[in-house]
Amino acid sequence: MKKVYIIAGIIIVVIMVYSFSSTQTQKKPKKDYVTRIMEMRLKKEQYFRTASDSPFKDKNKIRDLKYFTPDKNYRVTAKLEINKDPETMEMGTSKGTQEIYYKYGYANFTLNDKKLKLLVLKKNLSDKMLFIAFRDQTSGKETYGAGRYMDIAQTKPNEITLDFNQAYSPYCAYNEAFVCPMPPLENQLAVAIKAGEKNFK
Numbered sequence: 001m002k003k004v005y006i007i008a009g010i011i012i013v014v015i016m017v018y019s020f021s022s023t024q025t026q027k028k029p030k031k032d033y034v035t036r037i038m039e040m041r042l043k044k045e046q047y048f049r050t051a052s053d054s055p056f057k058d059k060n061k062i063r064d065l066k067y068f069t070p071d072k073n074y075r076v077t078a079k080l081e082i083n084k085d086p087e088t089m090e091m092g093t094s095k096g097t098q099e100i101y102y103k104y105g106y107a108n109f110t111l112n113d114k115k116l117k118l119l120v121l122k123k124n125l126s127d128k129m130l131f132i133a134f135r136d137q138t139s140g141k142e143t144y145g146a147g148r149y150m151d152i153a154q155t156k157p158n159e160i161t162l163d164f165n166q167a168y169s170p171y172c173a174y175n176e177a178f179v180c181p182m183p184p185l186e187n188q189l190a191v192a193i194k195a196g197e198k199n200f201k
Contacts, residue, residue, distance in 0.1 A: 033070065033072055033075075034070045037070040037165050037166070038070070040166065041067060044168075045065060049062060055171040055174040055175040055178055056174055056175070057175070064200060066197070066198040066199070066200070067197050067198055068142075068165070068196060068197075068198060070165045070195075071165065071194070071195055073111075073112070074111070074163070074165055074193065074196075075162070075163040075164070076109045076110065076111055076161070076164075077109065077159060077162075078107035078108055078118075078159070078161070078162050079108045079109070079158060079159060080105055080107055080108075080120065080154070080157075080158050080159055080160050081105050081106045081108065081158075082104065082105040082158070083103055083105050086102040086103050086104050086105075086125065088100050088101065088102055088103070089101055089103055089121075089184070091121075091181040091182060091184060092181070092182045093179050093180060093181050093182060094170075094172040094176070094178070094179055094180045094182065095179045097179065101121040101122065101123055101131070101181070102121060102122045102124075102125055103119060103121065104120045105120045106118065106119060106120060107160060107162060111191065116189060116191065117186075118132050118134055118162075118187050119132070119184055119186050120132055120152075120160075121133070128153070129152065129153060130151070130152040130160065131149065131150075131151060131152075132149065132162075133147055133148075133149050133184070133187060134147055134148060134149075134150070134167075134183050134187040134188075134193075135147040135148075135183050135187065135188045135189065136188075136189040136190075136191060136192055136193040137189070137190065137192035137193075138192050138194060142194070142199060143169070143197065143198055143199050144169040144170070144173040144197075144199050144200065145199075146173070146180070146182055146183075147170075147182065147187075148168060148170075148197060149167065149168055150162065150166060150167050150168075151166075164193050164195040164196050165195045166196060167193065167195060167196030168196060168197045169197045169200060173199075173201075
């Protein structure tokens with residue numbers, strides 16, 4: 001028990017020293033938005049190189065991943081309309097099968113002076129992260145034809161941030177062996193989302 005108190009005391013002293021020293025030195029500047037996005041992309045590529053579930057058999061092809069230049073204009077705040085009693089829906093997949101998702105609600109937002117709406121999904125109602133699968137006017141041209149995904153954290157009751165710079169291609173874009181849900185018809189955007197991941201091929 002004495003060891004526990006000694007260790008706890010050491011931790012407290014370290015925290016006090018660190019707190020004091022941090023007030024005496026200038027705080028490190030926060031990384032800018034573009035740097036954070038670029039670092040996230042690098043971490044994704046590093047994951048693909050080492051993960052057991054990586055969709056890349058040939059790790060050399062990871063270098064072929066392409067992205068739009070980060071653009072803050074594609075990071076928007078959306079009003080979230082949550083369905084009080086979410087219904088389930090069947091989503092078609094790249095293999096012609098069906099997967100069940102919950103229609104959690106709708107995200108209403110404005111992008112480039114256009115009012116848009118996206119269906120927000122959950123695989124399980126207990127999931128903390130929200131899921132959006134969408135297509136836009138770049139699909140099949142600059143980006144993966146079947147569409148792209150976004151995973152979104154809900155930090156406020158009726159508001160979420162949609163950062164299209166973090167939009168990514170599903171695994172089946174790199175490897176046809178994977179099964180990927182296709183975006184619902186109501187998530188076909190009539191605008192070009194020139195942000196996020198580009199077409200791999």
